Amino acid sequence: MTDVLRRGRASLAFSFFAQGAAFALLVTRIPAIQDRYGVSDALLPVFLAAVPILAGVGSVTTEQLVKRIRPSRLLRWSQPVVLLALLGVGAGDGLAELGVALAAFGLAVGALDASMNMLGVSLQRSYGRSIMLSFHAAYSLGGIVGASLAWVGAHWQLALWVSYLPVMAVLLPAALMGSRWYVDGKPAPVEEQQRNEGSGVVFKLLLPLCLVMTFAYIGDSTVSNWSAKYLKDVLGSSEQLATVPYNVYMVTTLVGRGMGDFGVRRFGAAAVVRLGALVAAAGFAVVALAPGAWVGMLGFTLLGLGLCVLVPQTFAAAGRLFPGASDAAIARLNIFNYVGFLIGSPLVGALGDAWSYRWAMLVPMVLVLMTLVYARSFAAQPDRYGGGHERPRTADVGRGSNGL
Numbered sequence: 001m002t003d004v005l006r007r008g009r010a011s012l013a014f015s016f017f018a019q020g021a022a023f024a025l026l027v028t029r030i031p032a033i034q035d036r037y038g039v040s041d042a043l044l045p046v047f048l049a050a051v052p053i054l055a056g057v058g059s060v061t062t063e064q065l066v067k068r069i070r071p072s073r074l075l076r077w078s079q080p081v082v083l084l085a086l087l088g089v090g091a092g093d094g095l096a097e098l099g100v101a102l103a104a105f106g107l108a109v110g111a112l113d114a115s116m117n118m119l120g121v122s123l124q125r126s127y128g129r130s131i132m133l134s135f136h137a138a139y140s141l142g143g144i145v146g147a148s149l150a151w152v153g154a155h156w157q158l159a160l161w162v163s164y165l166p167v168m169a170v171l172l173p174a175a176l177m178g179s180r181w182y183v184d185g186k187p188a189p190v191e192e193q194q195r196n197e198g199s200g201v202v203f204k205l206l207l208p209l210c211l212v213m214t215f216a217y218i219g220d221s222t223v224s225n226w227s228a229k230y231l232k233d234v235l236g237s238s239e240q241l242a243t244v245p246y247n248v249y250m251v252t253t254l255v256g257r258g259m260g261d262f263g264v265r266r267f268g269a270a271a272v273v274r275l276g277a278l279v280a281a282a283g284f285a286v287v288a289l290a291p292g293a294w295v296g297m298l299g300f301t302l303l304g305l306g307l308c309v310l311v312p313q314t315f316a317a318a319g320r321l322f323p324g325a326s327d328a329a330i331a332r333l334n335i336f337n338y339v340g341f342l343i344g345s346p347l348v349g350a351l352g353d354a355w356s357y358r359w360a361m362l363v364p365m366v367l368v369l370m371t372l373v374y375a376r377s378f379a380a381q382p383d384r385y386g387g388g389h390e391r392p393r394t395a396d397v398g399r400g401s402n403g404l
Helices: 003-027 030-037 044-065 071-091 095-127 132-155 160-181 190-196 199-234 241-267 269-289 293-307 310-321 326-354 362-378 394-398
Strands: none
Touching: 003 030, 003 071, 003 095, 003 132, 003 160, 030 044, 030 071, 030 095, 030 160, 044 071, 044 095, 044 326, 071 095, 071 160, 095 132, 095 310, 095 326, 132 160, 132 241, 132 310, 199 241, 199 269, 199 293, 199 310, 199 326, 199 362, 241 269, 241 293, 241 310, 269 293, 269 310, 269 362, 293 310, 310 326, 310 362, 326 362
């Protein structure tokens, strides 16, 4: 394994970390953003929905751009835009400025998510073993750090821009410096790209993975948006204890992803995905049936351990399915990240208001269980070398984003 690949892996892991921190700093300070700009409760969902919608647009645009521009270059410039847009959210004065900052954040984050996972899949192929979960573990770690920093800002009642500026001052130059060592994959032969990029073929084969991605993010958005309310209003916890489940979920997500690559190497991706779906479904069942707050916390712990493996392995499976068009497949698949996010929170909220929040938790449970139907899509696919596993592509080792 060359130094080029090692540096590429470390720099990409930092990019995932920075994105996790930035996203956590945004979503955990939504109440403060609402207060700063005087956004009404009726208008707030419009602003929040605009971000994933524009992120989907950014992901679609990335699919077209990577035909002419390396994913490493898109990542190199989209990450600073995300960080600066976050600072703009904290430093603006009016609704128009907030709208512009959130629009820039959404468009850039779509390109960022897509290009990060493109490079992750490419590096995994060059390594010849599962490393994709380690990148998403870095994202989880960034989320924990970002949420903790947001708590500090809220605790000391700091202005948003005061909370964001020191973080940006560290992450922005570090991300730019690390981008020198991104590693792109070797382009597939032209005939293979043409064979794999037919939209009908790609969508037909990609559809099971798109559904799994949607189900996973419905589950994730359920935890991020409803765990505190569920613990407080349904299970009768204190307001302070109600803030704990999401932190527990993030920590267990980090733990699960930290160990997940070993599981994939030992048992295969399909087995790990099946186990993750079963553990996540058990978590939702425990949450729905919990008699009290501490049992509910156990359920959210299981959710973190189960859901954490689904998204990274879905991206990796797309790369295996389309070795000649993995960038296009990942960009399309990434759209369903935002579809799940848009569906999950309103779905659980509507069912909870109309029916019961306990019974509403069973809906994402059933959707996650449906992952078992599509688990065969995660099995190793024959690649262009004719084997059941991907071989390290030695030509990839010498190609970094800086021309190494």
